[in-house]
Amino acid sequence: MFEVLFSHIQEKVNLADEEKESLKNFFIPKKLRKRQYLLQEGDVCKYLCFVVKGLLRTYNVDDKGDEHMSLFGWEGWWISDFNSFLSGEKAVFNIDAIEDTELLMISPENYEALTLAIPVMDRYFRILYQNSIVTKERRLMSSITHTAEEKYSQLATSHPQLIQRIPQNLIASYLGLAPETLSRIKKNIAIRK
Amino acid sequence: MFEVLFSHIQEKVNLADEEKESLKNFFIPKKLRKRQYLLQEGDVCKYLCFVVKGLLRTYNVDDKGDEHMSLFGWEGWWISDFNSFLSGEKAVFNIDAIEDTELLMISPENYEALTLAIPVMDRYFRILYQNSIVTKERRLMSSITHTAEEKYSQLATSHPQLIQRIPQNLIASYLGLAPETLSRIKKNIAIRK
DNA sequence: AAATTCACTTGATCTGGATCAAGCCGGCTT
DNA sequence: AAGCCGGCTTGATCCAGATCAAGTGAATTT
Numbered sequence: 001m002f003e004v005l006f007s008h009i010q011e012k013v014n015l016a017d018e019e020k021e022s023l024k025n026f027f028i029p030k031k032l033r034k035r036q037y038l039l040q041e042g043d044v045c046k047y048l049c050f051v052v053k054g055l056l057r058t059y060n061v062d063d064k065g066d067e068h069m070s071l072f073g074w075e076g077w078w079i080s081d082f083n084s085f086l087s088g089e090k091a092v093f094n095i096d097a098i099e100d101t102e103l104l105m106i107s108p109e110n111y112e113a114l115t116l117a118i119p120v121m122d123r124y125f126r127i128l129y130q131n132s133i134v135t136k137e138r139r140l141m142s143s144i145t146h147t148a149e150e151k152y153s154q155l156a157t158s159h160p161q162l163i164q165r166i167p168q169n170l171i172a173s174y175l176g177l178a179p180e181t182l183s184r185i186k187k188n189i190a191i192r193k
Numbered sequence: 194m195f196e197v198l199f200s201h202i203q204e205k206v207n208l209a210d211e212e213k214e215s216l217k218n219f220f221i222p223k224k225l226r227k228r229q230y231l232l233q234e235g236d237v238c239k240y241l242c243f244v245v246k247g248l249l250r251t252y253n254v255d256d257k258g259d260e261h262m263s264l265f266g267w268e269g270w271w272i273s274d275f276n277s278f279l280s281g282e283k284a285v286f287n288i289d290a291i292e293d294t295e296l297l298m299i300s301p302e303n304y305e306a307l308t309l310a311i312p313v314m315d316r317y318f319r320i321l322y323q324n325s326i327v328t329k330e331r332r333l334m335s336s337i338t339h340t341a342e343e344k345y346s347q348l349a350t351s352h353p354q355l356i357q358r359i360p361q362n363l364i365a366s367y368l369g370l371a372p373e374t375l376s377r378i379k380k381n382i383a384i385r386k
Numbered sequence: 387a388a389a390t391t392c393a394c395t396t397g398a399t400c401t402g403g404a405t406c407a408a409g410c411c412g413g414c415t416t
Numbered sequence: 417a418a419g420c421c422g423g424c425t426t427g428a429t430c431c432a433g434a435t436c437a438a439g440t441g442a443a444t445t446t
Contacts, residue, residue: 129322144369176337
């Protein structure tokens with residue numbers, strides 16, 4: 001299962017064989033069944049998790065009990081309540097599995113130790129985070145600038161896999177829309193062509 | 194003017210004196226007058242810029258000609274159209290100076306060369322980007338989850354300096370609100386206490 | 387000091403999307 | 417196979433915030 005992680009890392013930086021061996025020691029493998037929680041709001045997020053297989057969602061729940069998706073993660077994504085993981089503060093997000101999932105988890109201490117033991121991992125994460133920032137910037141501007149339909153269309157073209165794989169009510173929540181609104185939007189798009 | 198940059202870096206990692214000397218060679222200093230552009234939409238963003246002094250805004254303009262703030266940057270912030278800087282694609286953002294500003298700019302080639310010459314800069318940027326991701330995540334969830342008034346109140350408590358320093362119409366745009374709406378919100382808050 | 391400009395306010399009206407409320411269907415359970 | 421549950425649709429109504437339209441006052445320009 002480390003092969004998925006290695007190949008993901010090696011898209012960005014090179015790892016020597018002995019670095020790969022060493023790297024294994026910093027991670028804990030874990031399996032989750034569908035609907036199982038990885039993290040609950042209020043707990044401290046003890047691991048940054050690489051998704052080897054499966055699908056997870058990160059979301060919070062407001063006063064009214066409504067869920068708001070922060071992000072989805074599948075093969076090749078890293079998942080956590082990043083603030084809680086880095087600072088040790090309580091998590092504001094819940095994370096649970098949408099499909100059966102396999103993870104490789106690293107603790108904050110090992111994350112620190114890993115970057116010190118294998119400095120090129122600083123570079124790997126630096127590049128990873130660069131891309132993540134660009135993505136988040138796009139989503140943020142889209143959420144401020146676009147209408148509901150524009151947001152959906154943009155998502156549908158940029159992440160068609162996501163539309164296939166994830167239930168529509170969760171996608172609505174990801175876009176900050178009521179499920180009914182998304183349903184109507186899809187209908188309108190379908191009618192128009 | 195490099196002292197501001199050094200002290201900012203040294204909040205996160207240590208720099209040897211010879212590394213500091215070397216680092217200077219990768220940057221170009223630049224001054225901007227109030228209202229002057231650093232980047233215009235459609236151009237390629239040729240520099241990642243560290244703000245030594247002053248205040249800038251990054252924003253895009255929609256079809257209707259309305260501006261939407263992406264972010265503000267002052268002393269100690271890094272500013273660019275990050276996607277354009279990294280990929281060489283055309284910028285979607287405009288950047289201009291709200292106050293007279295002093296910058297230290299680095300080109301993509303020098304950014305790459307810098308991290309190779311001084312590997313601890315990978316670590317510096319990794320940590321910088323971590324924090325940036327947490328901030329963007331918060332703003333995104335806030336924009337999806339909260340009402341207009343909640344968004345403003347949250348901003349006012351988390352970044353009071355920003356409220357002081359930046360014209361109210363730009364803050365409205367940053368929050369994704371019409372200027373009239375923000376004006377009314379402030380009035381309501383004032384009345385209530 | 388008159389004139390223009392620009393940020394901000396206030397009021398009146400409009401509207402996109404939320405909310406509330408029913409049905410509909412396909413898949414699980416018993 | 418009958419019943420139930422959860423995801424989705426559809427319709428009717430509501431409302432937060434946008435838009436349109438004036439007005440004010442402070443700063444900048446001429």
